Amino acid sequence: MALTKTHYEFKPYNVARWVIWSLFALLLVVSPMVFTSNLSVTMLTQMGIAMIACLSYNMLLGQGGMLSFGHAVYTGLGAYIAMHALNAASSGGLNIPVTLVPLVGGLGGMFFAVLFGYVTTRKSGTTFAMITMGVGELVFAMSLMFSEFFGGEAGVSGNRVMGQAFMGITYGPPVQVYYLTAAYTLVCVALMYAFTRTPLGRILNAVRDNPERVEFIGYNTQHVRYLSFIIAGFFAGIAGGLASVNFEIVTAEVVGAGRSGAYLLFTFLGGATFFFGPLIGAVLMVLAFVLLSEFTKAWLLYLGLVFLFMVMFAPGGIASLIMMNLRLAAFGRLRQMWVAYVGLAVTALIALAGAAAMIEMVYHLQLNAALGPELKFAGVHLNADSLNSWFGSAFVMLTGLGLFELARRQYVHDWDETQVFIEKEIKRREAL
């Protein structure tokens, strides 16, 4: 069966585009008015920063087919450059307003992308991935060696409240930093979207699909990759610069492999095949790093599991799931599916609850053994030393898994049915 499209497309295209961009801008403006606490405002700021970083990463991964393991090099070095610029500005050595500091970070990121990208983009595929990893390790090793620039273990700190306040904007209150970030986010997202609609952006897609063929239509694939890499480095640097202004401190971990891995993981989770996928990924990234890490010590384990299942069952990420269901909705078939979805969700939650109880008990035994075997998980008292707790958790998990399998079969059946219906419907409409 030849599916012509697996996802939904907006029509008429231009109207939908204006509506979506206006909504996005509105969302950026309104968010801090809805979520007013200090924690939420700083989280919103981080989300904006992560959006720019993940989108710039996806320029390589989703649009260029370049799996980079070292994107944090460009966000991180951009952050350092921006921090030094901020410090130079506050000591009077450099005359730039704080508003433009992220742009300096962008130029910094771009500079290093010009430098390192020349080496990394000479090759594609596995070799590219290896070289980016090597460059990442190299830069991280250097960050511990050159403490004048990287500030050693303590990092480099600065103060964003400096110079003349312009129209009352001092960047003292976090909400002002949020609006600075939001403005940069809107402009950068728009620019990166625009990039996908230019000749270079399209040829980059062609290079992703079939680099050899591109060479036979007159383009130098190395050059296409290199230019795109530089542009991605610029936006990555802006994200780094915004982070400097937000946190007022930069430490060596921002260029580390962990950060690079996070960009990869969350860009993928959000969905690398659609432009807006990384935006979802960025929101999830901040939620996971700030909230999930508070909630449980085993958060990285849960994150790994989610990533694993996503790669196995929905390689297009959350964005592709959304678009597939929008397509169903467009044909009026989403209603038939929602029972199956609820079934999947409930059974998955049961299985997760059982598994999570056991994971939490293991973590408790390993980390908090001194506090005794008692722990509280989701309102239930568990005893990590008692067979009852283990047996109960395992029972819940297995029951959940069994029910999930049943729900899954029903779901697959329903899904296939709707797809067949949609195919027929498309044929029917074509025949009209």
Added chain:
Amino acid sequence: MIALELKDVRKNFGKTEIIRGVNLAVQSGERVGIIGPNGAGKSTLFNLISGRLEPSSGEIWLGDNRIDHKKPFEINRLGLSRSFQITNIFPKLSVFENLRCAVLWKLGYKYTFFKFLADLDDANDAADKLMHEIRLDKKRDVLAMNLTYAEQRALEIGITIAGGANVILLDEPTAGMSKSETKRFIQLIREVTEGKTLLTVEHDMGVVFGLADKIAVVVYGEVIAFDTPEAVRANAKVQEAYLGSAVAESQAHG
């Protein structure tokens, strides 16, 4: 005027000599069919000309430019384009995007990222025109990976001719097609390569003798004959080396 010339071109893979001194001069506007048994080096010859491989020795000239040891994209910019035996398109781009990508360099847009594709009227018109020529206008927004095999072959030809190259190399354009598809496809190739220099590797004898002005016979890495179809048919060396086996076979069956 000579459009493409090979002077004593040789290619070794390790100690094995695959191309053993090929000399060939193709006049501008000629249609040349290249035939030969399996493993004779026909595809290797195309790879050498188009820059996919570098010759071990010898010279290749495209008009006044020497093109051996140049990169594929440099050769393409000088006006030589090729298709592939195994379909080589951009699977996750639509038919229209495939063709638009292929016209961009020729129209001078190069690596620009300060213009929107939607505003490039000449590129869009060229891609549209091409899409009609290869009869894929009804499949405009279908991803290339979802086309039928014959449609993918047509798209392959479309991408090849899109850049407006004067010298076109087609590597077994009808490979894997049914008889009726082949017939229609040959007609299509005739139309879209009108007035251009065409070299095509082909297994189907009927196709070669119908399409080509001249035929080059490649056997064991050498061109043993290069002449009009009638002369090649009558050539004793060719009959012995290439057609001989087919004749013997048909007699055995007859």
